[in-house]
Amino acid sequence: MTAASYLLTEEQLLCCICLDVFRDPATLPCGHNFCKDCITEHLNFNSQRKCPMCKEQVDRKYKLGVNTFISEMAVQMCAEHGKPLDFYCKNEQMIICQSCVDADHRFHRVVPLKEEYEAKKTQLGITEAKILHMIQERQRKVHELKQSLKLSTEAADRETANGVRVFSALIKSLERAQAELIEMTEENQKRTEKQTKVYITELEQEAFDICPAIYEGITRTALVKAVDELTETIKNEVKMIRDAQFNNIRQNAVDVTLDPDTAHPALILSNDGKQVHCGDEWKELPDSSKRFEPAISVLGTRGFSCGRLYYDVQVKGKTGWTLGVAKGSVNRKGEIKLNPENGYWAIYLRDRNEYFALAADPVPLSVNDHPEKVRVFVDYEEGLVSFYDVNAAVLLHSYTGQTFTEKLYPFFSPGSSDSGTNTAPLIITPEALSK
Incomplete structure (x- = not known):
């Protein structure tokens, strides 16, 4: 493998079906590359067996194999920016990507990696194998740094998750308090209804004891209506409290349907x-x-x-x-x-x-x-x-x-x-x- 291998762009290392970096990349006869699992499933679903990019038909006898060249290139990316390592910084003596050039190395002497490779090969008279070994050592260090960054990020995420978990527990506690308030309000309503009915019954009995004849001429409709109105008023007040609480909870929810x-x-x-x-x-x-x-x-x-x-x-x-x-x-x-x-x-x-x-x-x-x-x-x-x-x-x-x-x-x-x-x-x- 020569330094020219590193001239692939970031887009060329992505599968257009799953939108991720190639996993076991396979090449179709038309030259387009995809993850082996992605293109296999695509061809099985597509009765016409056409390439997703150029629509060229793929013969059923064509056997998909892993493109080892692309597979190796898929892991040779900048740990910080996820882009191919296409350039060499003479000031820092390190291999970098285009984003590194635009950011930290914009005032340095930067040349294409292929150019540096040819210069080193001519000036030092060393073999291509040694150059590749140097590159691979740097790739190994980059991988180690990337793993270290990943572990650090995971630790930070865990700390954030613990903080959010405490906050979530507080929210649940408030929700329980809300439910207890609603339950207490409903119990008060039932108790008030019961006490009101007892009071009305006592008034009816007193009215009957004072003058049975007059009381017989008066229907119980008015008293019953009063009880019903009072009960309905209490129910409405409880409902208003609950509706206000529920509206506050659901006010940010939206109805989503698929297009x-x-x-x-x-x-x-x-x-x-x-x-x-x-x-x-x-x-x-x-x-x-x-x-x-x-x-x-x-x-x-x-x-x-x-x-x-x-x-x-x-x-x-x-x-x-x-x-x-x-x-x-x-x-x-x-x-x-x-x-x-x-x-x-x-x-x-x-x-x-x-x-x-x-x-x-x-x-x-x-x-x-x-x-x-x-x-x-x-x-x-x-x-x-x-x-x-x-x-x-x-x-x-x-x-x-x-x-x-x-x-x-x-x-x-x-x-x-x-x-x-x-x-x-x-x-x-x-x-x-x-x-």
Whole structure:
């Protein structure tokens, strides 16, 4: 392998189907590369067996193999920026990426890695094998630093989670106090009703004892009506208290339905627009700029451009999913990188137990128990997008300090069926609106 191998761009190391760095990359006869599992599932679902990029047909006899060259390149990325190491800094004597050049090395002597390789080879007369060994040693150090950073991030996330857990416990305590107040109010109502009925009965008996003849000429309707009116008044007051409390709880919940015009052809949406999962074959649908393809994704029908909002999504039984919000103007075709710079604020699960926040560089999330229901919360004015484990009342991740300038739409990706292990649907749950 020569230094020219390092001239691949970051986009060339991403699978356009799963939007992640290649895992066991396979090359089609047309020259396009994909994760082996992704393209295998794509060809099995697509009866015409066409390449997702150029639509060239793939013969059923063609055997997919792992491209070892691309596989090796997929792990040779900058630990800080996740981009290929294409340049050499003569001042610091280190291999760097384009983002490093633009940031910390913009005033240094920086040359393309291939140029430095040729210069070293000519000036020092050393072999290509030694040069590659030097590069591999630096890659090893980069990997060690990246692992150290990951451990540090996980520790920070755990500390944050503990703090949020304490705050969540306080919220639960307040909710219990609220429930006790409602229960006490209802008991007071029942006690008042009972005492009022006893008092009225005593008045009726006194009226009868004073003058039975007159009392017989008076119907009990007026007294009964008075009791009923008093009871109804008490009930209405209790209802007003409860409604005010419940409205305060549910005031930020929004009704979300899925937009079929944006759904990838392999996705199956329920009739009420509340559920979505990946099917076994692609539907024949008209081409549209609104539709995601080849990314297996769908947006909500309604966009939001102000205030606070949240919605809950059931993820129980799934091995992979992506949830969040996206700008209405996001790119939906070809290769898509999900991060705030491209208009996506999301978290995702892969391989059953690996949770990530999709920032410029994916951030591993510390998750103790697998969430069965995830809450997506947005404060538009504050520039905040947060994700919670609803049942455990634990914060999973927050994007803070964001700036929103257009409508945000709920974003969903149930992931591929993963050979039948990921067929459970994402379900937009109505609990928040029915409290």
